[in-house]
Amino acid sequence: MALCVDAALAAQVPASADALFARREDPVAARQAADQYLSHHRASPQDFVGAWKLARVSYFMGTQGPAGDRRMWLETGLAAANDAIALNQARPEGHFWLAANMGALAESYGLRQGLKYRTRIRQALERVLAIDPAFMEGSADRALGRWYHKVPGLFGGSAAKAEQHLRKSLTYNPQSTVSLFFLAELYADEGRPEEARRLLQQVLETPVHKEWAAEDRAYKAQALERLRSLSSRR
Structure with a gap:
C-alpha cells in the first residue's frame, strides 16, 4: 500500500x-x-x-x-x-x-x-x-535486454531473450538511441557485424531526445567509437 x-x-x-x-x-x-x-x-x-x-x-x-x-x-x-x-x-x-x-x-x-x-x-x-511496461518508453525491456546480454548464460543470460526484450523496447520508441545502441552491441558480440554497423549508424542519425539529451549524446559518442572499431576489422 x-x-x-x-x-x-x-x-x-x-x-x-x-x-x-x-x-x-x-x-x-x-x-x-x-x-x-x-x-x-x-x-x-x-x-x-x-x-x-x-x-x-x-x-x-x-x-x-x-x-x-x-x-x-x-x-x-x-x-x-x-x-x-x-x-x-x-x-x-x-x-x-x-x-x-x-x-x-x-x-x-x-x-x-x-x-x-x-x-x-x-x-x-x-x-x-x-x-x-510502457514506463519511460519501454525502459524496463531495454534494461532487461542489457541484463540478458551481459549476464553469462550459466547465470541466466540469453542472447535470444536479450534481442527479444530490446526489440520490444523499440516498439515504444523506434528511435531510442539507447535501445538501438544496446541492440547493436548485442549483434556485434554475437558475430553479426553488418547488422551492428547498420544500427550504430542509425544511432548517429537519430534525433536527440529533448528530455534525455545528455544521455543520448553520450551514447552517440559511444556509437561512433564502436562503429569505427567495427569498420577497422573489415
Missing part, C-alpha cells in the same frame, strides 16, 4: 533542483541538482517523488559524474530507490531506478562481484514490466 500521495508531494521537490537536472550536461549544474535532491530527501524522507528523483540523479552522477565519486553516488541512489519502494511499491519509479543504480554498481565491481546483484536487478525490472 502506498504511504504517500504523489501529486501532493510532487510540489515539495524544489523546482530549482528539477531545473538544474534539466541542465545536467553541465557538470556544475548536475552536482548542484544532486546536492539539492539529497538535501530535500534528508529533510522530507516521506516524499516519494523526492526519493525517486534522488535515485535518478544519483544514477546520472554515478555513471557520468567524476570517476572518484561514482560508486558513492550509486550507493546513494540505491538507498533512495529503496526508500521510494518502501513509500510506494505500486509505482514503477523506485523499482526502475533501483535496478539502474544496482546495475551500474555491479558493473563497477566487475563480473565476479557484480553477479551477486543479478537476481535483484532482474526482479526489479520485471516488477516495472508488471506495473507499466
